[in-house]
Structure formats: C-alpha cells, structure tokens
Amino acid sequence: MTRSHPKLLPKEHARTHLEKDPEYMVQVSDPKILRKDLLESLREVIIFMQGYETFRKIQEEKVALFTVLKSQVREINSLVEGKLKKHLPKGKLRGLSEKQLQQQGLDTELLSPEEQQPLEVVPIERSAPREQAGREQPSELDELEKQLRDIEGQLQNIR
Amino acid sequence: MERMPVFVKIDEYNDVLAVVGSIRKKLDEAKETLLKISDLKNEEDHQLELWQNSLAELEKKVDFINHSLNEPEQF
Numbered sequence: 288m289t290r291s292h293p294k295l296l297p298k299e300h301a302r303t304h305l306e307k308d309p310e311y312m313v314q315v316s317d318p319k320i321l322r323k324d325l326l327e328s329l330r331e332v333i334i335f336m337q338g339y340e341t342f343r344k345i346q347e348e349k350v351a352l353f354t355v356l357k358s359q360v361r362e363i364n365s366l367v368e369g370k371l372k373k374h375l376p377k378g379k380l381r382g383l384s385e386k387q388l389q390q391q392g393l394d395t396e397l398l399s400p401e402e403q404q405p406l407e408v409v410p411i412e413r414s415a416p417r418e419q420a421g422r423e424q425p426s427e428l429d430e431l432e433k434q435l436r437d438i439e440g441q442l443q444n445i446r
Numbered sequence: 447m448e449r450m451p452v453f454v455k456i457d458e459y460n461d462v463l464a465v466v467g468s469i470r471k472k473l474d475e476a477k478e479t480l481l482k483i484s485d486l487k488n489e490e491d492h493q494l495e496l497w498q499n500s501l502a503e504l505e506k507k508v509d510f511i512n513h514s515l516n517e518p519e520q521f
C-alpha cells in the first residue's frame with residue numbers, strides 16, 4: 288500500500304510544527320501607552336542621531352583647530368630657534384631662578400608669567416564654519432528632522 | 447665671588463624687539479586657539495551628558511515595552 292500524500296508524513300509534519308515558533312496572542316492592557324512609548328522611543332533615537340551629527344561636527348572642528356595649533360606652535364618654535372637665537376650670543380649662562388631674582392631685588396613681576404595679568408578673553412566666533420558644514424550635508428539631517436516631525440505628528444494623534 | 451652684572455651685546459636691537467613682538471603675537475593666537483579647543487571640549491562633554499540622559503530615558507521606555515509584551519498580566 289502506497290501513501291497518497293508523501294509530503295504530509297506525520298513525522299515530518301510534527302517536525303515542522305516543532306521548528307515553528309508557537310504563536311501567542313498577547314493582551315496589551317493599554318495599547319495607547321505602549322504605542323506612545325514606542326513612538327517616543329523612536330523620537331529619542333532620532334534626537335540621539337541628530338546629537339551624533341552635532342558631535343561629529345564638533346570633533347571635525349576640533350581636529351582642524353588642533354592642526355592650526357600645531358602649526359602655530361611650530362611657527363613660534365621656528366621664530367625662537369631660527370630668528371631670536373641668531374641675535375643673542377651663545378653662552379653658558381643659566382637663567383636666574385625666582386629666589387635669586389628676589390635676592391637681587393629685581394622686579395619678578397615682569398619676569399614670571401604667573402604674576403602677569405591674564406589676557407583679555409576674545410569671544411569665540413565659530414558659528415560660520417558650522418553653518419557651512421551644515422550647508423554641505425543637509426540631506427542626512429533633513430531626513431532625520433522629517434522623521435522626527437512624522438513621529439511628533441503621530442504622537443499628537445495619540446494624545 | 448661677588449656677582450657682577452652681565453651685559454649682552456645685541457647688534458640689531460630693533461630686529462630683536464620685532465621678533466619678540468611677533469613671538470608674543472603668535473603666542474596670543476595659540477592661546478586663542480587653545481581656548482576654542484577647550485570650548486569645543488566642553489560642548490562635547492555637554493553632548494555626551496545629553497546622550498547619557500537620552501539613553502537612560504530610552505532604556506526605561508524599552509523596559510516598559512518589554513514588560514508589557516512579556517508579562518502582560520502585570521500591566
């Protein structure tokens with residue numbers, strides 16, 4: 288006797304049943320809150336990603352400033368080593384310490400940098416490069432903002 | 447031995463003053479750059495703090511969703 292439906296062997300059938308995940312019906316007592324939470328989580332994620340964009344720009348700016356600082360220090364070094372040293376005689380005299388200066392009655396205020404008045408703090412202008420960077424890559428941020436607006440709209444519908 | 451004053455002969459005095467002036471100018475520029483870097487670092491720290499808060503908030507929400515799906519009878 289041959290089986291008419293070889294595909295529906297009970298053994299195989301049972302195996303496919305076992306492989307499949309059981310389907311549960313979960314009753315959610317307050318679906319509105321759950322939905323609201325999901326949307327708010329999405330909003331948080333988008334805000335997080337926007338923050339990442341800001342962070343990346345800050346880091347790029349910082350790297351650029353480090354390069355500038357490096358070149359400035361190099362210039363100072365070349366000025367001291369190349370130009371200033373050339374004008375001064377080569378000698379084996381050591382610089383006087385603060386104690387020695389005080390003993391000699393010299394004006395230490397002029398010589399020690401700690402005693403000098405602090406320089407006036409110049410307000411930092413760096414809105415321009417960031418705006419420029421924003422103009423260069425608007426698509427990613429725009430996309431995030433669009434998604435955020437969508438989620439806000441859905442959240443308002445829930446409320 | 448008594449300390450005697452030492453005089454250093456500088457031939458191109460004005461040139462030296464000019465070099466010192468440009469060094470000072472460069473130093474001021476470097477200080478300004480360093481201030482900007484410090485300001486950026488503060489901004490970075492602020493951004494990290496915001497992320498931390500945001501992540502904590504997100505974790506709470508995901509926990510709530512997880513609980514309501516795994517243990518619905520408790521809600």
